Amino acid sequence: MRYIIIGAGAVGGTVGGRLAQAGREVVLVARGQHLAALAERGLKLRVPEGESTYRLPAVEGPDPLGELRADDVLLLAVKTQDTVAALEAWGEAPVAGGGTAAERLPLVCLQNGVEGQRLALRRFRQVYGVCVWLPSTFVEPGVVSAAGTPLTGILHLGRYPHGADDTARRIAADLAAARFEAPVVPDVARWQYAKLLGNLGNALEAVSGPVDSEQAMALYASVRAEGEAVLDAAGIAYASAQEQKEARADKVTLVPLDGSPRGGGSSWQSLVRGTGTIEADHLNGEIVLLGRLHGTPTPLNELLQRLANRFAREHRPAGSLPIAELLRLAEEAVGAADR
Structure with a gap:
């Protein structure tokens, strides 16, 4: 072939x-x-x-x-x-x-x-x-x-x-x-939906930098929880975290490469390269779509989708939104959804 x-x-x-x-x-x-x-x-x-x-x-x-x-x-x-x-x-x-x-x-x-x-x-x-x-x-x-x-x-x-x-x-x-x-x-879709849940953090990383602080990790956990609630409401099966861990085990260990800093994931790389587009509509936006179809609120994924698209469209630097400001916007988004 x-x-x-x-x-x-x-x-x-x-x-x-x-x-x-x-x-x-x-x-x-x-x-x-x-x-x-x-x-x-x-x-x-x-x-x-x-x-x-x-x-x-x-x-x-x-x-x-x-x-x-x-x-x-x-x-x-x-x-x-x-x-x-x-x-x-x-x-x-x-x-x-x-x-x-x-x-x-x-x-x-x-x-x-x-x-x-x-x-x-x-x-x-x-x-x-x-x-x-x-x-x-x-x-x-x-x-x-x-x-x-x-x-x-x-x-x-x-x-x-x-x-x-x-x-x-x-x-x-x-x-x-x-x-x-x-x-x-x-059942490849079951694995893809599990990966989608992990990719919901791509937009967070793209707009505010590495998801490695306690605040950023807590926000990602909330974003992922929205995604899981939506998939459950839609009756969509996804591989569990334990299944994924067992499938990966220690088969792929990352090592530093000279002249090739790892940087961020795919969405972060899109902003760094200034492509003008980003995949948030098909990651966070997928959860937003399913949430609207099945009556499940997704304010955090809506926020990240909107911010990522704005960053790409306006060619804003990757990671340039302070996490404190993102947390403030997230609190406002959740509050508005609860009203």
């Missing part, structure tokens, strides 16, 4: 680099300065065992590839807010032997949240979801890093909306050869 990594940033670049290292055929899809760097200098992947450069085909869209191959696998690793544009670009790409990518090729969603695969299933017949636990960083154009060892990450994989098949197992085998653990599960 040939893997086409649509969105070769932190997660996509790491998966693409590791697959290439394992001898799999990989095409990287990127844009702007990142694409230029990949084409000129290759992909530099910094990992605990050192830095490697992979000279891989790099394209902006499907046209330079001509007809796609029948054994191609599309790995969608763009942020959820960029999903529709990516699906439009790749869905109608012709495949050798007839038909389009949307009709014939598997699409694997390597994304936070749950909305990307819903969007994909509107266009693609074969959609696979992944619960992505992969600490990685976009360092600069052409350079990504992943600090996990002995495994680079854990990627629960399954057919969406449910089930498992031979394609999933073949992809999982390739990922396992590339330093990932990739359990094939029939």
Whole structure:
């Protein structure tokens, strides 16, 4: 199989680099300065065992590839807010032997949240979801890093909306050869909703910095409690904290990498890079949506969604809202919801 990594940033670049290292055929899809760097200098992947450069085909869209191959696998690793544009670009790409990518090729969603695969299933017949636990960083154009060892990450994989098949197992085998653990599960959404609860802290970190103080951790606990209440009200199952702990164990330990500070998570990185967008609508916003559908108040997630979007839109520095000010806003939001 040939893997086409649509969105070769932190997660996509790491998966693409590791697959290439394992001898799999990989095409990287990127844009702007990142694409230029990949084409000129290759992909530099910094990992605990050192830095490697992979000279891989790099394209902006499907046209330079001509007809796609029948054994191609599309790995969608763009942020959820960029999903529709990516699906439009790749869905109608012709495949050798007839038909389009949307009709014939598997699409694997390597994304936070749950909305990307819903969007994909509107266009693609074969959609696979992944619960992505992969600490990685976009360092600069052409350079990504992943600090996990002995495994680079854990990627629960399954057919969406449910089930498992031979394609999933073949992809999982390739990922396992590339330093990932990739359990094939029939209920991948259950793992993704559990990860969503953890990702509710992304916006908090993005606007106010690391969630490591007593105040910040208490606020995150309240934000997560809102999320759990909403999922329970909606009847949505999610893996327990104990299940996640047992699945991860000590398989992915983070180590410092020279020249690649870990920084923050995906939302924090979006603000640092000044992309102008952020994924809060599909993380905290998913909880807000479900809360409105099922009559469960979500004032803290609404607040974080709104603040994260404002920070992205106005290009405010990541972590620049003092935690004391955020706590004041949170108290006001909860008070207004109680009235």
